[in-house]
Amino acid sequence: DTEVTQTPKHLVMGMTNKKSLKCEQHMGHRAMYWYKQKAKKPPELMFVYSYEKLSINESVPSRFSPECPNSSLLNLHLHALQPEDSALYLCASSQDAGMNTEAFFGQGTRLTVV
Amino acid sequence: GENVEQHPSTLSVQEGDSAVIKCTYSDSASNYFPWYKQELGKRPQLIIDIRSNVGEKKDQRIAVTLNKTAKHFSLHITETQPEDSAVYFCAATEAGGSYIPTFGRGTSLIVHP
Numbered sequence: 713d714t715e716v717t718q719t720p721k722h723l724v725m726g727m728t729n730k731k732s733l734k735c736e737q738h739m740g741h742r743a744m745y746w747y748k749q750k751a752k753k754p755p756e757l758m759f760v761y762s763y764e765k766l767s768i769n770e771s772v773p774s775r776f777s778p779e780c781p782n783s784s785l786l787n788l789h790l791h792a793l794q795p796e797d798s799a800l801y802l803c804a805s806s807q808d809a810g811m812n813t814e815a816f817f818g819q820g821t822r823l824t825v826v
Numbered sequence: 827g828e829n830v831e832q833h834p835s836t837l838s839v840q841e842g843d844s845a846v847i848k849c850t851y852s853d854s855a856s857n858y859f860p861w862y863k864q865e866l867g868k869r870p871q872l873i874i875d876i877r878s879n880v881g882e883k884k885d886q887r888i889a890v891t892l893n894k895t896a897k898h899f900s901l902h903i904t905e906t907q908p909e910d911s912a913v914y915f916c917a918a919t920e921a922g923g924s925y926i927p928t929f930g931r932g933t934s935l936i937v938h939p
Contacts, residue, residue: 752913752932752934753931753932754915754929754930755870755915755929757926760926768926802869802870813858814860814872814875815860815927816872817862817869817870817871818869819868819869
């Protein structure tokens with residue numbers, strides 16, 4: 713199984729809503745990542761979890777709150793988002809954040825904030 | 827931190843032609859250089875990668891070259907096909923720390939049949 717599964721695929725939410733994005737992998741990877749990607753731009757790193765601990769937060773606003781319940785799951789909790797937060801949110805995983813190995817990306821959640 | 831420059835931003839070729847995308851990086855300690863292909867509306871997927879102890883790597887129609895002295899690496903696609911049309915991202919990672927790829931800005935490759 714070389715899949716990173718993200719749900720939902722699409723999400724439309726209002727600025728006062730609370731929603732969560734979910735990511736799951738069963739490859740035994742110990743590093744998981746959240747990226748934000750705007751149209752025609754490269755993925756921008758948001759958070760890195762290494763061995764279920766948050767190791768990197770790229771100065772992301774607090775309206776985005778990551779959570780890693782276990783080594784296979786990664787969530788991104790959303791609250792009070794702005795329209796400019798509309799983007800494709802990509803989850804990725806790799807064997808170990810300390811090793812240079814391939815990152816596997818999920819299909820992404822296309823988020824629209826209205 | 828690492829800075830990756832990628833050129834060109836758009837590349838248009840005829841089917842059967844070759845395509846070359848070039849990237850430069852700033853951190854001489856970087857030692858892993860993956861290339862990702864992202865089709866419209868889909869996830870980025872690794873197509874080839876190279877490590878700093880290798881100068882060239884080939885996989886069928888795709889090859890990557892690395893010049894550590896000049897700090898640049900390139901993706902070469904031969905005999906291009908319409909299904910090669912996508913956005914290609916190069917990346918470089920800082921050695922000695924977490925595997926956090928720094929992506930280039932992307933190249934939109936269009937292969938005309």
